[in-house]
Amino acid sequence: MLAAVNSDAGSLVSLADIRAAAERIQGVVLRSPVIALPHPADPDRLLHCKAESLQPTGAFKLRGAYNTISQVLETAREKGIVAQSSGNHARAVAWVARRLDLQATIVMPEATPRPKLEAVRALGARVEIVPNRERDQRAAELVAEHGSVHVPPYDDLRIIAGQGTVGLELVEQLPGVDVVLVPVSGGGLISGIATAVKSLRPQATVLGVEPELAADAQQSLRSGEHTAWDPDDTYRTLADGLRTPALGAHPWQHVRRYVDDIITVSEDGIRSAVRHLAVAGRLVAEPSGAVTTAAWLERDLPSGRTAAIVSGGSIDPDLLAQVLRTG
Amino acid sequence: MLAAVNSDAGSLVSLADIRAAAERIQGVVLRSPVIALPHPADPDRLLHCKAESLQPTGAFKLRGAYNTISQVLETAREKGIVAQSSGNHARAVAWVARRLDLQATIVMPEATPRPKLEAVRALGARVEIVPNRERDQRAAELVAEHGSVHVPPYDDLRIIAGQGTVGLELVEQLPGVDVVLVPVSGGGLISGIATAVKSLRPQATVLGVEPELAADAQQSLRSGEHTAWDPDDTYRTLADGLRTPALGAHPWQHVRRYVDDIITVSEDGIRSAVRHLAVAGRLVAEPSGAVTTAAWLERDLPSGRTAAIVSGGSIDPDLLAQVLRTG
Numbered sequence: 002m003l004a005a006v007n008s009d010a011g012s013l014v015s016l017a018d019i020r021a022a023a024e025r026i027q028g029v030v031l032r033s034p035v036i037a038l039p040h041p042a043d044p045d046r047l048l049h050c051k052a053e054s055l056q057p058t059g060a061f062k063l064r065g066a067y068n069t070i071s072q073v074l075e076t077a078r079e080k081g082i083v084a085q086s087s088g089n090h091a092r093a094v095a096w097v098a099r100r101l102d103l104q105a106t107i108v109m110p111e112a113t114p115r116p117k118l119e120a121v122r123a124l125g126a127r128v129e130i131v132p133n134r135e136r137d138q139r140a141a142e143l144v145a146e147h148g149s150v151h152v153p154p155y156d157d158l159r160i161i162a163g164q165g166t167v168g169l170e171l172v173e174q175l176p177g178v179d180v181v182l183v184p185v186s187g188g189g190l191i192s193g194i195a196t197a198v199k200s201l202r203p204q205a206t207v208l209g210v211e212p213e214l215a216a217d218a219q220q221s222l223r224s225g226e227h228t229a230w231d232p233d234d235t236y237r238t239l240a241d242g243l244r245t246p247a248l249g250a251h252p253w254q255h256v257r258r259y260v261d262d263i264i265t266v267s268e269d270g271i272r273s274a275v276r277h278l279a280v281a282g283r284l285v286a287e288p289s290g291a292v293t294t295a296a297w298l299e300r301d302l303p304s305g306r307t308a309a310i311v312s313g314g315s316i317d318p319d320l321l322a323q324v325l326r327t328g
Numbered sequence: 329m330l331a332a333v334n335s336d337a338g339s340l341v342s343l344a345d346i347r348a349a350a351e352r353i354q355g356v357v358l359r360s361p362v363i364a365l366p367h368p369a370d371p372d373r374l375l376h377c378k379a380e381s382l383q384p385t386g387a388f389k390l391r392g393a394y395n396t397i398s399q400v401l402e403t404a405r406e407k408g409i410v411a412q413s414s415g416n417h418a419r420a421v422a423w424v425a426r427r428l429d430l431q432a433t434i435v436m437p438e439a440t441p442r443p444k445l446e447a448v449r450a451l452g453a454r455v456e457i458v459p460n461r462e463r464d465q466r467a468a469e470l471v472a473e474h475g476s477v478h479v480p481p482y483d484d485l486r487i488i489a490g491q492g493t494v495g496l497e498l499v500e501q502l503p504g505v506d507v508v509l510v511p512v513s514g515g516g517l518i519s520g521i522a523t524a525v526k527s528l529r530p531q532a533t534v535l536g537v538e539p540e541l542a543a544d545a546q547q548s549l550r551s552g553e554h555t556a557w558d559p560d561d562t563y564r565t566l567a568d569g570l571r572t573p574a575l576g577a578h579p580w581q582h583v584r585r586y587v588d589d590i591i592t593v594s595e596d597g598i599r600s601a602v603r604h605l606a607v608a609g610r611l612v613a614e615p616s617g618a619v620t621t622a623a624w625l626e627r628d629l630p631s632g633r634t635a636a637i638v639s640g641g642s643i644d645p646d647l648l649a650q651v652l653r654t655g
Contacts (some may be wrong), residue, residue, distance in 0.1 A: 034382060252535055279648070283611070285606050285612060318606070322652040
């Protein structure tokens with residue numbers, strides 16, 4: 002099921018915004034390493050994996066969250082912060098709040114798995130559990146009620162600039178990069194990375210990667226029309242971080258401007274990639290973080306030095322065990 | 329079963345040797361990241377894990393191998409290289425040989441785990457499998473026969489200097505480090521690290537970690553007498569990289585000079601540590617690489633900023649799956 006999205010967001014993040022974000026997050030966020038992953042069929046063919054899974058909260062989300070919160074610190078101290086998320090963004094916001102001694106309220110949908118909920122609570126955040134479809138509304142209510150700082154997961158220029166620091170680092174670490182593979186969900190990560198990479202190395206190709214089962218962004222980019230998929234469809238993929246039904250309004254503007262194409266991967270491909278990253282790269286990746294490796298393993302890509310963003314590593318231990326056994 | 333070792337090795341590696349090694353390996357070996365691992369009971373209590381598991385060959389061994397081979401390149405080109413190892417050293421030597429286009433023969437004991445053996449073959453090295461007790465003798469025979477360059481796993485000053493670069497990097501990355509935990513087998517790694525750490529930060533405590541089932545180095549250091557254990561005993565531990573029955577002669581001199589103490593961990597503790605590193609640190613560690621985390625989880629340690637060397641990540645996928653399921 003498809004639907005056109007009514008989106009209007011004029012301004013784009015600049016390289017200067019991303020550089021400013023990089024200064025803000027320095028010393029808090031890990032400059033994640035780039036790990037050379039050999040191809041199963043040829044040890045000399047390498048995928049350069051930027052391991053955002055090694056961030057203190059297990060995903061890149063810390064970059065945008067810290068870049069945003071550190072710019073509104075006074076209000077945040079006085080009125081607290083509010084975020085809605087069932088996963089990595091929630092954990093990132095809770096982690097930053099703990100570090101900066103701020104009150105955080107995280108609105109989480111009823112469907113949130115218990116371990117993710119406990120991880121956020123363990124960091125000291127207040128958790129409000131609401132019916133799945135009331136999550137955004139409840140966050141907006143809390144912000145209106147208390148004047149709290151709202152830290153949205155992707156549809157925000159400060160978030161996009163923060164995530165863009167991944168691209169800035171990548172070009173420094175791998176100056177000759179030709180192809181950059183980035184997971185796509187709400188689009189904050191690829192918007193920032195594509196801005197950085199295309200500004201610093203215009204000849205590089207930036208490709209988004211989505212599960213076949215949640216290919217709304219591919220549909221949008223290829224048709225030229227900002228499109229949403231039904232969550233009943235997108236929720237079928239194992240890649241639980243990539244189920245967002247549409248790009249955000251700001252990300253859509255960045256994606257149509259900077260991203261060369263968006264490609265898709267199969268569910269089996271995602272499982273194989275999680276396994277290969279663990280066995281050959283010694284990296285624990287969650288399914289959403291492994292889609293870029295899956296694309297490298299199962300799709301024809303432009304030739305040249307190829308980098309993959311391994312965006313996160315918060316995988317259910319039982320799922321990882323299952324994937325390791327079926328190799 | 330214990331036996332005194334007849335060891336005589338006068339000279340020690342210096343900080344200058346380690347700095348020279350660091351220059352040689354630059355651009356070949358990963359400057360491995362330091363990952364903050366939270367304690368299961370307290371998210372603010374952190375273990376700073378230096379993730380040598382992320383090296384291209386899955387372990388620190390690349391450092392010593394490259395430092396050694398790059399100094400004898402002409403002979404190596406002409407006569408090839410020979411090494412004996414149960415795994416990670418073998419893979420490192422094979423990797424360097426492939427990179428420098430050298431002929432390598434690796435003598436491996438029968439007990440070598442399959443993934444380690446396959447990894448060495450995939451890199452194009454010739455593999456000779458021998459009974460566990462014959463590996464050193466067979467390597468010596470090959471060297472005598474062909475005049476090849478011998479790259480021993482630990483009992484060599486160039487190897488020790490190469491492994492010492494881990495300590496050099498650690499003190500740069502974590503200048504206020506108070507306690508450094510290092511896995512101990514033949515002793516090359518801890519010899520180099522202890523030399524670097526004690527030279528740069530004498531007030532830091534350097535502790536070796538061994539499995540209870542292979543505690544020959546603890547026995548040696550505490551008794552003051554260089555002691556070997558029967559391989560039938562040491563081969564009981566899951567930590568297949570730490571089964572070496574005694575410290576090498578050169579390592580023994582470094583350990584008695586620089587190492588504060590050697591502590592032991594249980595087999596259950598090793599399993600728990602492998603699991604915790606994967607789930608909370610997104611790091612795939614092999615049992616030998618996880619003993620330092622096990623020590624942090626199950627032993628009383630001196631207080632202060634604590635670092636653990638996670639020395640390698642070449643774990644059998646089935647074992648990792650098993651450990652993940654039993655959490």
